[in-house]
Amino acid sequence: MNITKEFAVQKDKEDCLASFRERFYLPKGIYMDGNSLGLMSKDAENALSHVAEEWKELGINGWLDSIPQWHFYGERLGERMAEFVGAEPNEVCMSSSTTVNTHNMTATFYHPENGKTKILADELNFPSTLYALQSQVRLHGLDPKEHFVMVKSRDGFTLNEEDIVSAMTDDIALILLPSVLYRSGQLLDMKYLASEAHKRGIIIGFDCAHSAGSVVHHFDDEDIDFAVWCSYKHFNGGPGSPAFFYINKRHFDKKSGLAGWYGYVRDKQFDMNIWFDRAHQAGGWQISTPHILSAAPLIGSLQMFKEAGIENIRNKSLALTRYFMDLVDAVLPQKEYGFSIGSPRDDGKRGGHVALLHDHAWQICSALKNRGIIPDFRPENVIRIAPVALYNSFEDVWNLVEALKEIVAEKEYEKFSTVRSTVC
Numbered sequence: 493m494n495i496t497k498e499f500a501v502q503k504d505k506e507d508c509l510a511s512f513r514e515r516f517y518l519p520k521g522i523y524m525d526g527n528s529l530g531l532m533s534k535d536a537e538n539a540l541s542h543v544a545e546e547w548k549e550l551g552i553n554g555w556l557d558s559i560p561q562w563h564f565y566g567e568r569l570g571e572r573m574a575e576f577v578g579a580e581p582n583e584v585c586m587s588s589s590t591t592v593n594t595h596n597m598t599a600t601f602y603h604p605e606n607g608k609t610k611i612l613a614d615e616l617n618f619p620s621t622l623y624a625l626q627s628q629v630r631l632h633g634l635d636p637k638e639h640f641v642m643v644k645s646r647d648g649f650t651l652n653e654e655d656i657v658s659a660m661t662d663d664i665a666l667i668l669l670p671s672v673l674y675r676s677g678q679l680l681d682m683k684y685l686a687s688e689a690h691k692r693g694i695i696i697g698f699d700c701a702h703s704a705g706s707v708v709h710h711f712d713d714e715d716i717d718f719a720v721w722c723s724y725k726h727f728n729g730g731p732g733s734p735a736f737f738y739i740n741k742r743h744f745d746k747k748s749g750l751a752g753w754y755g756y757v758r759d760k761q762f763d764m765n766i767w768f769d770r771a772h773q774a775g776g777w778q779i780s781t782p783h784i785l786s787a788a789p790l791i792g793s794l795q796m797f798k799e800a801g802i803e804n805i806r807n808k809s810l811a812l813t814r815y816f817m818d819l820v821d822a823v824l825p826q827k828e829y830g831f832s833i834g835s836p837r838d839d840g841k842r843g844g845h846v847a848l849l850h851d852h853a854w855q856i857c858s859a860l861k862n863r864g865i866i867p868d869f870r871p872e873n874v875i876r877i878a879p880v881a882l883y884n885s886f887e888d889v890w891n892l893v894e895a896l897k898e899i900v901a902e903k904e905y906e907k908f909s910t911v912r913s914t915v916c
């Protein structure tokens with residue numbers, strides 16, 4: 493392992509995505525939190541200004557005279573997104589937010605009947621997803637304590653795929669799992685889990701909030717039933733940018749659980765009929781008017797993803813996280829510094845971030861922020877580090893590890909409170 497700064501600089505010189513960094517507004521210091529909120533690019537800013545101009549000039553006519561037409565934003569952005577997740581253009585739609593889409597998909601696919609009454613998730617799942625699923629069970633008059641099951645983690649950080657398969661009992665109707673776990677960054681084998689679920693007649697969906705935009709997905713090939721994900725993390729859509737969902741085309745005939753007029757057959761939507769007639773594509777699961785201003789930056793951002801190529805993004809992301817873990821091993825020996833890695837080392841099992849563990853994680857995060865370095869913290873002891881392919885460099889990673897070394901060696905973290913703030 494070459495631990496010199498020169499080596500990091502050399503790796504940046506060889507990086508085919510290096511030029512994208514200049515297209516972002518980089519806050520002072522080092523940003524390592526792109527898995528919570530991606531940074532703003534000039535491309536996203538221009539796209540946002542473009543829509544603001546359209547609104548000024550077109551008023552109501554913007555719904556059809558804008559480019560792309562506001563009225564069809566859900567479908568058009570879904571089509572652009574589809575290539576990054578390995579789906580057909582009409583299987584993906586932009587709409588609403590992730591938790592709402594989780595409700596929408598569950599309302600559509602969860603029909604407790606004929607002894608299949610339970611939802612299966614896992615105890616490491618994102619809490620919002622778990623709350624949504626519990627309430628969906630309750631909507632059917634069932635008790636979540638009995639009909640909502642969670643696979644346990646053996647180590648508190650990762651899930652064992654065989655444990656998940658063992659939990660696929662005859663009474664499970666629907667499974668919702670994360671593609672990448674939000675704390676440890678573990679990437680599950682979606683194809684394998686989908687095939688095991690289908691052997692047992694179980695519908696399976698994935699929350700891809702932490703993988704979309706950093707992992708190469710092949711939803712059609714993985715043969716999952718549905719997926720949901722957000723666009724403000726790795727896709728750099730901006731705070732509150734709308735979410736996306738995927739519905740495998742074999743389900744286009746299903747009744748939608750939560751209907752609304754934007755899911756109506758689009759050329760007849762304004763006929764204002766009394767009975768619902770759903771569009772025969774993922775767009776048919778939209779509920780209401782798309783959030784044009786929140787979505788606008790994505791037009792610029794998705795264009796950048798197309799230019800960069802999702803495979804290149806994945807390769808660089810893996811190279812950055814691997815480099816970070818190797819540096820931690822080499823420069824911050826656990827015995828001396830107390831750090832350990834809570835993410836899978838195997839590239840095929842890791843998403844776009846690394847969980848760095850330490851007993852004083854919260855105080856170390858505070859010390860990093862005080863130095864202008866932005867990680868994020870997840871209780872109890874996780875520092876999440878997300879070096880993002882489009883705007884982080886190997887030198888950033890090197891500087892981060894150097895900062896961690898100083899913060900612990902000089903006990904700088906002890907100057908910071910042990911009490912956590914409410915958003916972290």
Ligand SMILES: *Cc1c(COP(=O)(O)O)cnc(C)c1O
Pocket residue numbers: 589590591592618620621670674699701702722735
């Ligand atoms: C960020 C995230 C969400 C986002 O939820 P919202 O509904 O957008 O607030 C959902 N699931 C996971 C796993 C996430 O990481």
